[in-house]
Each structure stands twice: as C-alpha cells, then as structure tokens.
Amino acid sequence: MGEVDPAFIQDPEHRPKLCFSEAEGIPMIDLSPSREKEKDPSALDRLVKEIGSACKEWGFFQVINHGVPLDHRHKVEAAAREFFGESKEEKNKVRRDAVKVLGYYDTEHTKNVRDWKEVFDFSVEEPTLVPASLDPHNQDVTHWHNQWPHYPPYLREVCQEYAKDMVKLALELMELIALSLGLPQKRFHEFFKDQTSFIRLNHYPPCPSPHLALGVGRHKDSGVLTILAQDDVGGLEVKRKSDGEWVRVRPTPNAYIINVGDMIQVWSNEAYESVEHRVMVNSEKERFSIPFFLNPSHYTMVEPLEELVNENNPAKYKPYNWGKFLVTRKHSNFMKLDVENIQIYHFKV
Ligand SMILES: O=C(O)CCC(=O)C(=O)O
C-alpha cells in the first residue's frame, strides 16, 4: 500500500465508507414512448409522469432505449482508454491552463480537495462563446477552442459524433422535463442556441487509499442536466434525498444515468432539486466514465421561470448570468483556493 499526497485527503466527515449500500429504487426509465409518441399518447403521458417523479424524489434516474447508437459510445470509450494510456508527456501536449480551459488535466479540486482522477474536456460548440472576464461589468466575449490530441487519431471524430448524440438526447429529456412541469414541450429550447455544453472523459486510476481520497469529492452539477455513461466498475454514489444516506448507482450496461443540475433547480423554483453525488475509487481497478454537461448560452440569465412562480410561490432565486458563473467555476476548480467557489445558494432570495 502506497501513501497518497495530503492534497487528496478528505476531511474525516467526507471520507467514503468502504462497505456501501447499492441504491435500490433509483428509477430506471424506458424512453421508447418518447420516440413513438404518435402511436401511443397514453404511454407518453406515463413516461412524463415517471420523469417528473424521478426528478422530484431522486434528482437522479437511469434511462434505457435512449436512441444513442451503442457503437458510438463504444468508440468514445475505446478512444478514452487509449488516450489516458498515452505517456504524461503526450497528454500534456493538450494540457489545459488558465487560458486554454479545455483539454487534459489531472489537478482538479472539488471543494478545495484534489480529485483522484485525470480528465479530458471538450466542448460541443466549436468554438464556444463565453465571457472574457470574471468582472460582472465587463461585457467582452471570448472563445473556447478544443485541443484535440494527435493520439489516438480517431478520438476527435468519434467525440464529435458522440457530442451530437448527447445534444439530441439531452433536448429530448428537456422536452419531457418541460411537459412534467406543465410547460410547453419546447420551453427550454431557446436557451441552447450557442450552448456552452461540454463532455468530459474521466479516468480514475486505482488508488492506494480509497478510504481517504475520492475520485470526485461531493458536489452538485452546476449545469442544466448531466448524462453520464459509466463503465462496469462502479463508484458513483448519490446522497439519497429521503434519508441523506450515500448510496451507490449500480452500473447497468448501455444505460445512461441522468441527473438534474442546479439550473433546473432554479428554473423550476425548486420543484426539482439537484442532488449531491461523489465518486469512490478502489485499490484494484481503474474506472472510466463520460459525463455530458448540458449548459445554456453564456448570455442566459438564470432565474425561476415566470410560469412557475406566483404570489404563493415567489421566486426563490435572483437572476444570475450563466456565463459569469461558468467562467468563475472554471477558474476556481483549476487551483486550490481558500474560499468556497461560487454556488447557486449565493443567489437565494
Ligand atoms: O464519474 C462519475 O461517475 C461521475 C462524475 C461526476 O459526477 C462529474 O464529473 O461531475
């Protein structure tokens, strides 16, 4: 057993339990009625209700019959394995820095503790428009550009193809979520022109001290919605809403794990809430996962939707600018700070 660098060590109250319970009851939802809606409107109604209660009770669910071609997913998984198998020197050729925020890095901090992982980030829109400055008064816009590695050479193409699949599935899920909130089906579409969505390839190497460190420390996803592909190793834990216990999401081959992000919490005025989750590592097996983070345009002002607030249910959040939030987060996750990074509760009324 080796030792881990103190930067990775979680405070005692946040350390994982090595014997864990597997989540019974994380809803498994069959999405086929969404694509066959003309044929069976009552099946679509049932699906919308299932999505609504999963968002309300869990903030997490899994989907099958999601329409994403399996070979597209397999190609990205293979490319990720090959990429992370390259030498550090090769990976560092596409390393992110304070200016080039996309690419490879292995020093992400969640809540100021270093994560036991290495990642490769790429955005869906090339280039992605974002604010140039963290300063709220500065309106300048800049671009994020992807940094594609030379090896493996096919990585770029398969990632771009997969990104299209993810956007399609995400918008379909947003239609179902809109219906479940009593909104017009396409209510959310306007936010995704010039989207800032991105995909992350995650590699969690075996860790000599899985009781002290985490692959990703406890956090909520700050975007709209996350679509996660995990391999068969397992390690994702969700803080169950009903009792606050950490429970593990059992890997289901070819399914996707969906979770509500902070922006759905704000838009829905807390009808739905984003839920804390974290990733355990283990001493024997490496693990790979691929989250897609659905994010709106940088110029989106995020606030409870007017249709969902009234005198009896006033807005629980003040509007905030997504682009400024995003670049502030990117900046703070890059280095260890002495202060908490930006959170939606800072905008609570
Ligand atoms: O790897 C996983 O299972 C989840 C990763 C995650 O929660 C994240 O990157 O936000």
Ligand SMILES: [Fe+2]
């Ligand atoms: Fe997450």
